[in-house]
């Protein structure tokens with residue numbers, strides 16, 4: 224199958240130019256000012272941008288939480304991702320206490336196989352680091368799972384102490400793998416939560432009040448210190464605050480990479496003031512921050528101190544959220560976002576001139592590909608790269624709404640918000656999976672991608 228995309232404006236992290244793109248099978252075969260096939264199918268991209276498929280490096284599909292799970296599984300979640308212009312996700316496989324990493328890997332492969340509509344990789348969240356598990360980290364890297372996650376939050380379940388984090392950093396560095404860090408001080412948060420509940424404070428607002436900015440700043444600083452001592456690179460996930468960003472800027476002698484998410488760029492903690500359960504929609508960790516932090520994060524993205532925008536997509540329905548009606552600690556943490564990332568960042572980043580068009584492609588696709596061992600197979604438009612492409616209409620405007628989205632969740636963080644910049648057509652390894660903004664792919668098309676290990680390629 225040969226597909227020709229004509230008259231589009233190609234945008235990569237480094238270049239913007241008019242060209243045609245010829246796809247042969249799953250790969251890009253030629254890029255030139257004018258190509259005339261032969262092709263089985265021609266797509267006219269006049270007036271459109273042709274972007275490398277988005278890479279969402281932080282998702283939680285089918286994540287077990289208490290006696291239920293995040294609302295999107297690998298089928299619904301990856302279909303929503305494709306509709307939003309994302310062609311690869313990296314989901315967090317999670318080792319629960321008492322499990323081996325191999326068991327967690329098998330569990331996540333079973334969740335994804337036959338269901339994913341786009342390509343997927345896994346990070347491995349390590350929550351129980353015995354000597355045997357340390358040795359197993361090397362084997363997981365050899366399987367193409369080349370990044371790990373450690374939690375400094377959630378004591379008693381997911382959190383690792385500083386000793387275990389140091390060991391994880393050393394072991395990962397020895398096999399050139401990267402450690403992703405959820406940086407919040409879990410023990411101090413637990414004290415604040417206990418005090419709030421003892422004082423009778425049960426509303427969603429207290430989720431934010433018990434997870435203050437200072438405890439992200441402290442944890443980011445501590446994670447960097449551990450990385451510096453261990454001479455191991457780290458990647459801070461879902462950075463939410465100016466204070467955490469300031470710590471990253473102070474790092475010396477070790478590569479400290481960072482990701483933020485649309486919700487931390489666009490929303491503030493004022494949303495927790497809404498009455499009743501409304502505030503529960505925004506209960507996520509870290510929480511939304513006071514006005515002011517959002518501008519700092521945009522500046523961090525523009526300057527390159529923050530390299531990636533991912534989603535931390537971890538959706539729960541309003542019924543799930545209502546479990547915390549009388550106790551904010553029972554509200555499942557997480558929010559939907561896998562479908563809206565590209566349009567939101569284009570609209571709020573490029574159209575406002577906070578980000579150049581090339582920087583937009585960088586933070587949504589090229590940088591996560593480079594950092595997580597997918598480049599240049601993914602994350603760019605080049606001969607030989609996977610034909611993961613998005614044809615994007617920069618002028619069309621839509622209104623975001625739960626009634627229109629495809630995420631399996633009955634609310635949107637951005638209900639009623641207009642965004643200009645809309646995904647029209649998406650190709651995943653050469654196959655059209657979205658056409659006229661409708662899903663035309665199939666569950667099971669997505670393949671597990673083995674990622675390379677090694678120092679992240681130079682970032683632009």
Ligand code: URP
Nearest residue numbers: 507508509535537556557
């Ligand atoms: O609130 C969040 N972020 N839920 C997902 C799990 C995590 O902490 O990343």
Ligand code: ZN
Nearest residue numbers: 281283535537
């Ligand atoms: Zn997460």
